[in-house]
Amino acid sequence: MIEFKKLSKSYDGKTNIVDRLDMTINDGELVVLIGESGCGKTTTMKMINRLIEPSGGEILIDGKNILEMNPIQLRRNIGYVIQKVGLMPHMSVGDNIELVAYLKNWDKEKRRARSRELLKLVNLEPDQYIDRYPNELSGGQQQRVGVARALAVNPDIILMDEPFSAVDPITRETLQEELIKLQSEVRKTIVFVTHDMDEALKLGDKIAVMQGGKIIQYDSPEKILKEPVNDYVEYFVGKDKLWKSPEMLYARDIMQKRPAVVLEHRTPAYALEVMRKRDTDFLVVVDAPYDQPQKMLGVVTPKELKGKGMVENNRMIDIMRKDYPTVTERTSMVKVLNIMKQERLHYIPVIEEEKNLLVGLITHGSIVNIITDALVDSEVEKEAL
Numbered sequence: 223m224i225e226f227k228k229l230s231k232s233y234d235g236k237t238n239i240v241d242r243l244d245m246t247i248n249d250g251e252l253v254v255l256i257g258e259s260g261c262g263k264t265t266t267m268k269m270i271n272r273l274i275e276p277s278g279g280e281i282l283i284d285g286k287n288i289l290e291m292n293p294i295q296l297r298r299n300i301g302y303v304i305q306k307v308g309l310m311p312h313m314s315v316g317d318n319i320e321l322v323a324y325l326k327n328w329d330k331e332k333r334r335a336r337s338r339e340l341l342k343l344v345n346l347e348p349d350q351y352i353d354r355y356p357n358e359l360s361g362g363q364q365q366r367v368g369v370a371r372a373l374a375v376n377p378d379i380i381l382m383d384e385p386f387s388a389v390d391p392i393t394r395e396t397l398q399e400e401l402i403k404l405q406s407e408v409r410k411t412i413v414f415v416t417h418d419m420d421e422a423l424k425l426g427d428k429i430a431v432m433q434g435g436k437i438i439q440y441d442s443p444e445k446i447l448k449e450p451v452n453d454y455v456e457y458f459v460g461k462d463k464l465w466k467s468p469e470m471l472y473a474r475d476i477m478q479k480r481p482a483v484v485l486e487h488r489t490p491a492y493a494l495e496v497m498r499k500r501d502t503d504f505l506v507v508v509d510a511p512y513d514q515p516q517k518m519l520g521v522v523t524p525k526e527l528k529g530k531g532m533v534e535n536n537r538m539i540d541i542m543r544k545d546y547p548t549v550t551e552r553t554s555m556v557k558v559l560n561i562m563k564q565e566r567l568h569y570i571p572v573i574e575e576e577k578n579l580l581v582g583l584i585t586h587g588s589i590v591n592i593i594t595d596a597l598v599d600s601e602v603e604k605e606a607l
């Protein structure tokens with residue numbers, strides 16, 4: 223665990239480059255620092271391995287103040303990947319990867335075996351690459367060697383400062399995919415700097431949005447997307463992002479909250495009146511009025527009301543459809559849309575899982591509305607720029 227406590231950095235004449243940061247990074251988490259150029263991301267990161275000394279506050283790693291540790295020792299236990307890779311040009315790929323292990327006096331065989339293993343891990347065939355020199359590799363391949371080197375001595379913490387910003391977009395995506403896979407295998411604590419929100423959303427367990435040396439919001443990608451704390455974060459995320467990440471949308475984000483309902487003992491005539499008033503042809507039959515928790519019992523549409531359904535002393539409980547599909551609040555939008563398409567539904571009730579209580583209703587209309595809003599917003603935004 224890494225903890226910042228009122229962590230600050232000032233240079234002569236420039237105060238608050240990093241401004242009293244409080245932050246906790248848990249073991250095995252990949253945390254992304256994101257923000258505009260000059261907001262203090264690199265400075266923050268370099269204080270973790272003491273390439274930069276704080277002017278105030280402290281950093282604890284597993285409860286220990288790093289200012290009381292030997293900086294060289296500390297650095298050898300923290301992997302570091304920087305934008306320009308920083309491979310030694312006159313050393314082979316293998317020797318580059320083994321550099322820290324060498325400094326730690328690992329014997330040669332153990333080092334070699336480790337670097338072959340690491341090359342495989344970053345998708346470079348060891349026989350083909352271990353004896354090459356950095357200038358005989360593409361940018362993306364050099365980046366992979368950089369990652370392998372950061373993993374060499376099996377550090378618990380890895381710092382990555384815009385590691386993928388120098389490569390083309392396609393290689394970049396490949397490297398991101400590889401990092402996700404790698405992380406699922408090795409589960410390191412990773413601090414990752416970027417100014418690309420797509421990258422942050424894709425990689426981060428948590429994202430810290432920084433501005434002027436401060437953390438404005440520190441949350442899961444989902445929260446950052448759905449509940450930006452202010453206009454800056456919202457602007458930074460970009461309104462249309464949520465719609466590019468449909469897997470992060472759930473039923474509760476698109477449902478309408480007070481669907482039209484009818485109590486179980488009501489008559490067909492009463493149901494028709496509710497439909498007219500609420501301007502809908504779909505009612506959820508429930509066991510209690512609005513001010514109480516409502517259990518969903520079934521649904522009623524004009525089909526159930528037709529013909530013998532209209533008989534006056536019929537009750538909703540007698541004529542309703544009982545086996546109507548439902549989803550829960552956490553069902554993904556993608557799944558909701560699939561169910562609606564497969565079952566040819568225009569409506570789908572949203573149910574709280576434990577007690578089967580009705581919490582909302584998704585309609586074709588509500589989905590169209592929300593998508594239209596998002597598209598219009600992002601158009602307006604483009605024009606305003």
Ligand SMILES: Nc1ncnc2c1ncn2[C@@H]1O[C@H](COP(=O)(O)OP(=O)(O)OP(=O)(O)O)[C@@H](O)[C@H]1O
Pocket residue numbers: 233234236239257258259260261262263264265266417
């Ligand atoms: N040695 C220094 N002396 C004075 N100011 C510095 C020094 N190093 C960095 N700064 C200033 O500190 C601020 C934060 O720099 P930092 O490198 O942390 O930004 P960053 O968020 O990583 O930006 P980028 O996205 O461009 O890499 C900048 O305004 C920079 O000019």
Ligand SMILES: [Mg+2]
Pocket residue numbers: 263264265
């Ligand atoms: Mg930087």
